[in-house]
Amino acid sequence: MKTGFYPHLAADGIRKNKRIYFPYIIMCVVLIAMYYIVSFLQYTDTISDIVGVKTIRFTLNLGGWVLAVFSCVFLSYANAFLMRSRKKEFGLYNIFGMDKGNIGKVIERETAIVAVISICAGLVLGIACSKFAELGLVKIIGAESSYKLTVQPKAVCMTVAIYTVVFILQLLNSQRQINVSTAISLLRSENAGERPPKANATLGLCGVTLLALGYFISVTANFSSSRTLLAVAFIAVLLVIMGTYITMVSGSVLLCRILQKDKSYYYKPAHFVPVSSMAFRMKRNGAGLASICILITMVLVMISSTACLLYGTKFDFYVDNPREFTLDFVAPDPDTLNSSALSDLKAELLTVLEEKNASPKNSYGYRLVNVGVPGWERDLYFIPLEDYNAVMGTDFTLGPGQAFIFTFGNDYDDDNISMKGMEWEIKRNLEEFMYAGSRAMVVDKSTIAVIIPDFDEMTRTLVSLPEFNESVFASFDWVYNFDTSLKPEKQLDLYNDIRITLDDLCQEYGFVGLNSNSRENAGGGEFAMYGGIFFLGVVLSIVFVAGAVLIIYYKQLTEGFEDQPRFETMQKIGMTKNEIRKSINSQMLTVFFFPLLLAMVHLMFAFPLIQRLLLVFKLSNEPLFLRVTVIIGAFVAVLYVIVYRITSNTYYNLVSGIKKEEL
C-alpha cells in the first residue's frame, strides 16, 4: 500500500464522522486549555509576590493532576462511544481485507491527527485565556498584575507531555476494543428488540423515600458539635445520592406507567409517543442521568461553598487588616488620649516613617475606648463622633446624650443604650463603619460600637466611677492604619524595623504600649489557599459541566440513531414533521432538564445544612452564599440551554432525515 494511504483514510474517517468527532475534539481542546491555564498559573511570576504563594502553587499543582485524571476518564468515555459507533465501518474494512493491524494503523493515524489538532488548538486557547485566568486569580487573592501576555514554556511542555500520554492511553484503549471483536460482531448493530421496562413500585417508592429522608435530615439537623453535624451531613448526602439513582432508574419508569394507565392523558398526540419512549429511555439512561444530576449538584455545592469560604475569610482578613499596617497605641488614661500628646506622637510617627521611605497613604486614625464589664452580654466600643466623621468623610451631628450605634451581627432594637449610669438616646443604626484593626477590636456578633459626641466627658466619668478597675475595665487606644508604596517583602522588613523604634517612641509620649500589625506579617496564607481552592473549584467545575454536557450530547446522538427507524415509521403512518418536532422537544426537555431541575432541588434542600456547616467555620454570610449559588445555577442553566439547542437540532435532523426512496 502507498504511504499516503493510512493518513488519507484516517483524515477521511474523521471528516465523515464529524458529528461524533467534532464534540470530542472540542472537549479535548477545552481540557487541554484548562490544564495549560492551571499549570501556567503555577509557574507565572505574577503571583510570586503575593502572600501564601507556596500554598497556591501547591494547590494548583494538585489541581493539575486531578484535571489530568479527569481528562483521562472523560476522554475514555467519549472514545468508547466513538469506537462503538464506528464498529460497522471498521467491520466493513475488515471484510474488504484489512486485517486488525491495518485497522489499528488507521486508528493510530486518526488519534495522531486528533491529538495534534487538539493539543495545538488547546494550547492556543489556553495561552489566549491564561491572561484572563491570571487576572481572575490575582483578583481573587488581591495581588497586582500587569496586562502583558506571557507564555510559560514549562507549562507548554507539561501540557504537551501529559496529553500525549493521555492520547496514547486512548489509542491503546481503541485498539483493545478492535482486537476483541470479530468482523461479524463489528458489522452487526445491536438493534435487537428490547424488553419493555417493568415498573417496580416498591423500588420507586423506596427511592422517593430515601430522597425525602435525606432532605428532611438536611433541613432539620441541628447539632452544636461540628463533628456530629459533619457525620449527619455525610449520611444525608449518601441518602440523597442513593435516592437520586433509584428514583431516576425506577421511579421515572413507574411514573410513565402510571401516566399510561390514565387513558385520557396517555392517548393524546402530545403525550402518546413521549411517555412511552420515555419509559424505555429512562430505563437505559436513568443511571447516566442520575450521575449527571449528582455531578451538577456537586459543582453547585462546590463553587458556592468554596466561594463563601474564600470571601468570608477574605472579609474577616480585611476587617482585621484594613491597611497594610495597623498601629494601636495604648494610653494609660483618657487624659493622655485627649491631650496634645497624641498629636505630638502622630507628628513624630510620620517623621520616622518618612525616614524609612515609607510615607503613609490612605491613612486614618481614631480614638477608641473599649469598655468591658465581666458578666455583661456584650462589649461596647466608644468612638468620638469627630473621629468617625474624619475617617468616613461624613458630617453627622449629634446633640449631647445622643449616639449612633453600629452592630456587627445581632440587632439591637432598644431606643437607648446605657452604661453604669450614663445613657444615650440612639439616633440611628449606622450602615457603615471603619475597618478597625485587629488588636484594637476583637469583634464578635454581640459587639456594639457607640459613636458619641461627648467622648471626653464620657471617659472622665468612666474613670471616676468607684468600680473602675474593680469590676469595670476599659482600655484607651489610638488606632492608626495606613498603607505604603512598598513591595510585600519590604513591608515585612519595615514592620520588623519600626516595631522597636515605635515602642520607644510611644513610651516617650506617655503611652503604655504599642500593638502593631502588618498585613504581610498576619500572613493571609489560609486565605490565599482558599483563593487557590476556589479558583480550582471554578476550573474543575467548568470541566465537569463540559463533561456532563458531552455525555448528554453523545447519549442523545446514540438515541437519535436508534430512534431513526421509529420516527421513519411514524412519518409513514402519518405523523407530521411538526408532530415529530414536538415529540422530540418534549422528550429532550425531560432528559436534559430533569437532572438539572433535580440538582437545583437538591441544592435547595442542602442549603440549610451547608449554612450550618459554614457556621462551624465561623462563616455566616447568608446573602453571599445565596447570591453565589444563584449565579452559578444560572450559568449552568444557560450553558445547558445552548447545548440543548445544538443537541436537539442534531437529533431532529437525524431522525427526520427520512429516505423517501424506501417504502
Added chain:
Amino acid sequence: MSLLEVSALKKVYSTRFGGSKVEALRDINFRVEQGEYVAIMGESGSGKTTLLNILAALDKPTSGRVILDGKDMSKIKESAVATYRRNNLGFVFQDFNLLDTFTLADNIYLPLVLAGRPYKEMHDRLVPIASTLGIQKLLNKYPYEVSGGEKQRAAVARALITEPRLILADEPTGALDSRSSDELLWLFSEVNRVGQTILMVTHSINAACTAGRVLFIKDGVVFHQLYCGSSTNEQFYQKISDTMVLLATGRNRG
C-alpha cells in the same frame, strides 16, 4: 368513478449534479375500482417501489396524475400531506414497522391518537378488527413477545383502524414463513370481501393469486394485466407464473 386513477405517471430520478437521468416510471396508467383487490408484480428495479411511494404521497411524480377519490394528490399542500395520508391510506410493510416501545394495542391506536380521537372511539373500533384478525389476546403484548405473523396481523389492524379508502401493502408476506403467509393472505381476502380496497406490491405469485387482478410492471410501464375472473386458484397461479416467465425472458406480449 374509480377510487384510484393513475394517468400518464412519470418519474425521472437525476443524480445529484444533474448528470445521468434514470427513468423509474415511464408512463403508468391504471384504475382501481372501489372494493377491488389489486396486486402489482414486477422484477426488482421495475419501478414498483417508486410507484407505491408516489401513491403513498411519500414522493412526487415528475409528471402525470394520481387521483384518489376524485382528489388530485399532487395538489395537496406539503403541510397537509401527512394528515391526508393518515386519514385516507393504510399501510402494511414488509418488515411490519411496529414500534417496539408500544404494546400491539398502542401500535394499532397510533394513527388514531395522532388524529386526536378520544380513547373510547379507538377502543370501540379496535374490538371488531382485533377479533377478525384473531389478535384479541395479544393486544397487551409487546412486538418482541409475538411471532412475525402476529406482528403482521397487528400491522394490518393498524392499517384498518383508520377505515382508510385504500390499503397499500408492500411485500406484506416478504418476511413471513409460508403458514403465516397463507393466514395473512386469507385475511386480506376476508377484509377485501367486506369491501376494503387493497393495492399490494409483491414478488410472490402465491400472494398475487389471492388478488382479483394482477398488474405487471416492466421498465416503468404497465406491461400486462390479468383478471382472476372465474378461474380457480391453480389456473390463476399458472397464468401469473407464465406471465412472469414472459417478463423475465423479455419476449413481447403473448
